[in-house]
Amino acid sequence: MKRALLAERLAALQAAFDASFAEPARTRAEEPARALAVRAGDRRLLVRIEELAAVEPCRRIVPLAGGPPGLLGLVGLRGRLAAAYDLAALVSGRPRAGADAAGGPAPRWLLVCAEHPDIALAIDEIEGHASIPREGARSAAGEREGAGELVTEAVEVDGGPRGLLRVAAVADTVLRRAQRGAERPKEDR
Template sequence: MTAVAAPWAGVDLQARLAALRTDFDRSFADPPRAEVAGHDDLLAIRAGGVRYALRLPQAAGLFPDRPVTRLPGPLPALLGVAGFRGAIVPVYDLAAVLGTRGTAAGSSASGTVARWLVLAAGNPPVALAFEALDGHLRVPRDGLVEEPAGHGPHGCLRGIVPLPDGARPIVDVPAVRAAVQAAAGPAAGEER
């Protein structure tokens, strides 16, 4: 029987960990690399069977199959609440906010369960549910069609990303947050 050496045999683990830690810390101090600085990062998604893109900096996290506790209420887009990093956050069906009503709570117009949640960056905390993540897009900044004013339902679409397989409207997450806040009305304790 021949003894097999462990892959870390002969490696100074403490020195290797220190080098990795230093490289990681330095990555935050270094200026953005040129090949990344001229690009926008987007998530290619589908909500209600429609292809969209979300700007990655507008997302604080992406979560598959996160449990959502259903809540009754007058807002059809409100699916319920979910826990994120110790906070209870309302979850809204993105397809419903964008004008494609779900057939059942948590389902899109196509009947597909919204399995992905994106936690919106900023305050107040909001999560948006959609059924499919098609991937990550890194697009040259000059490759986007920018729109200073939103269009579509509630002005939630702002810009277009042309792609070889077809253009995707860009969902403006802050506009979606404003739309759900407007639909919910004033927060408890505020005057009307």
């Protein structure tokens, strides 16, 4: 009796396996992208998880004097140093509340850029997880001032629009600013 049940089960599994090859392959474009809903200062954004190397709790950030705008300092992440940038300052031009005052609230999380793991973006809060369609984001032009090329699309999540952060564009902006700072004559610093 057990052998008959086992043989029947094996035949069903083989049929299901064979049938899976008859179905059209799902493309990556059909699958929704996974994203984190985050808050940086007063900005509520979505960040595609595939654009991140890691999400780390924010540890001690060692400040650096004379760095480019938005640079909070250096932070140790898994035995490596990374430059920690205030995402609120980069996106809106305004730092997080109290970020420039002594004793102000420290960021809680660091989003490590996948393409540049030596760049970490400091945020205040992770608000949740979202699935967003790969197609269906709309232009974020006019949504909020100051985001420029960093937030070019918006997605409806929980009944309201959220800007979709382009992590690679943030890293490129940070690298351009750092390069401009390195090119300045020492007497200008």
